[in-house]
Amino acid sequence: MITIIKNGEVYAPEYIGKKDIIIAGGKIEAIVENITIPQNFAPVKVINAEGKLVFPGFIDAHVHIIGGGGEGGFKTRTPEIQLSDIVVGGITTVVGCLGTDGVCRDLKALLAKSRALEEEGISTYIYSGSYAIPVNTITSSCKSDIMLIDKIIGIGEVAISDHRSSQPTYEEFIKVVADARVGGLLSGKAGVVNVHLGYGERRLQYLVRMIKETEIPIKQVIPTHINRSTSLFEAGIEFAKLGGIIDITTSSDPDHLEKDEVKASTALKIALERGIPVEQIQFTSDGQGSLPIFNKKREFIGLGIGSTKSLYIEVRDAVIKDGVDLEVALKVITSNVATNLKLYNKGLVQESKDADLVIVNKSDLTIQTVFAKGVEMVSDGKVLVKGTFEK
Template sequence: MITVIKNGEVYAPKYLGKKDVVIAGGVIEGIYDAIDVPENFGNIKVIEAKGKMVLPGFIDSHVHILGGGGEGSFKTRTPEIQLSEILSGGITTVVGCLGTDGVCRDMNSLFAKSRALEEEGITTYIYTGAYDIPVKTITENCKTDVILIDKVIGVGEIALSDHRSTQPTFEQFANVVALARVGGMLSGKAGVVNVHIGDGKRRLEYLHRLVEETEIPIKQVIPTHINRSIKVFEAGVVFAKLGGIVDLTTSSDPDFLEEDEVKASTGLKMLLERGIPVEQISFSSDGQGSMPIFNEKREFTGLGVGSVKSLYREVKDAVLKDGVNFEDAIKVITSNVADNLKLFNKGKIQEGRDGDIVIIDNESLDIQYVLAKGREMVSQGQVIVKGIFEK
């Protein structure tokens, strides 16, 4: 199948103007000023994108694809994610991870779930390990996981500054990062360590020590949840000013933020105003993690599930409510993530890269079409490809 996306305003994420994008064999064949497609000419599908913007497929680098939660006992474990949930958020690539529970959910199951989602039509990767140090892996250690297992691109999410972490020493943490880095070097992968930052008073202390006391580059670690509180956010600003990458979590309820929590869209604006280059900023959803639900009186009423659809919601809010430049906003879920994780075929509309495309309405910015590796998965706002067990 050859697909031609015609007359769209292409953001690659750099704005290219009105272009036609041709996808063949699941890969972007070229980007043209205008091409003529003869009627009834072979196996060619044309998507008319006039009045729409054409974007790279979104990358969510932190999703509990097996489900998350469980901190309130077994009944609070969240379910596995379904394909349609991912696609409806414009996401064509996910990185799966474990969280607090690395016992009842393990790396074998995470690997199998990532394979299942890939067979259903999207691209998947995983981090090895969970909150714990020592890291629970598939092979003998996290370095060999990164080297030998195609899906494994790094380690995480390792919990620091959190009462749920295993309270590792700095030396134990630095050793994990060193193993991940060498594993990445030997396999051509990023080998990054995704670091869950909690509310503890140490905040990003270990990450600063890593920079000061070792030879490991600062971008080998990516702290996430830095918008969980203003104190953690400010620590993230300091880290970013040293050259580090910071990741903001999107899946909180925007109507009932915790008292000092920073909304992801607002956090993006604040970071840019502080002079942090946009290339050092990313969003991830923490999708399928458990999320508290509050009523209008801010009273806790139960648990919900963090949504991967929040990833693009916060990008829209950054543009429509916080006045962030559109190109900058899109980068935090496309090219920045691809660059940080060395996903060389993802994150940009460029000849030779995978045909992962999201088409949105020019005015509302609502998602109209999603293509994953050239296959149309969402059409006119409706998911048309679902997982095998979805109705």
């Protein structure tokens, strides 16, 4: 069946005006003005998007799709994510990763879950590795993981500046980045390293040293959780001024005793005001990951859980509460991420791209309809396509 979305104002993510979008075979077949549908034409479903805005489907590049955590013992392991938790927030592409636990959570399970979510309707990729160095792999190395396994597009999240990290040396860290880069070059993938940052005083020192001492491009590493404290965020701004990408986390726990976290929407506004090009900024949710709460002695005292829904909530807040231009804010969860990860069919409302689309109310920017690869997953804010074991 052909689907036509009529009369919506399209942000591609740049604003291109009121258009009709024709979807066929999971792709955007055409973008035209005021199309007329002939009588007795092939079956066509028409969605009237009058008074609504149409965005590219959102990309969440840091999701613990098989759960995470365990910092408070086995009972604190967070559960696997469900399809509806993803699509209800407008997300049509996810990148799965392991976290602190690289023992009871492994890459084979991560790969299997990504394939399951793909079968259920969205697009999925994963990172090889986990917090620790030497990194976890499925094949003999992270380089061969990237080269030989279709869904593996990089390494992460590798932890530094954190009391939970494996405390790798600079040389060990750089070797991982170098292998990821070569694996990406040889396979045509991004080969990025998603770098987890904690509260440690070293902050981004390894990354800055990499720029000064090696030939590795600065955008080969993407530091995440950059807004977890004011001091780390300031270091992230300086890193961005050198040309680096900064990844702002949208999930947060307001009761965390230790942090002076910068809210994601506010972080975006500040970064833009400091002159950081929006193309160097992306949001990720840390969805389904644990948000452990430690006191000043690094003792575990509580636990929250990340939400993929926060990804768009923070973009919406950036527009409505912080005054960021809509087409600028959208880039941090669409085109920027697609570019950083070399996901060439994602992140744009454009002919021949995947038909991943989000339709929102113009008045309040609430999500109404979500398409993933041409299939309507959410309608009128209600999930139509649920995971295999969801009720």
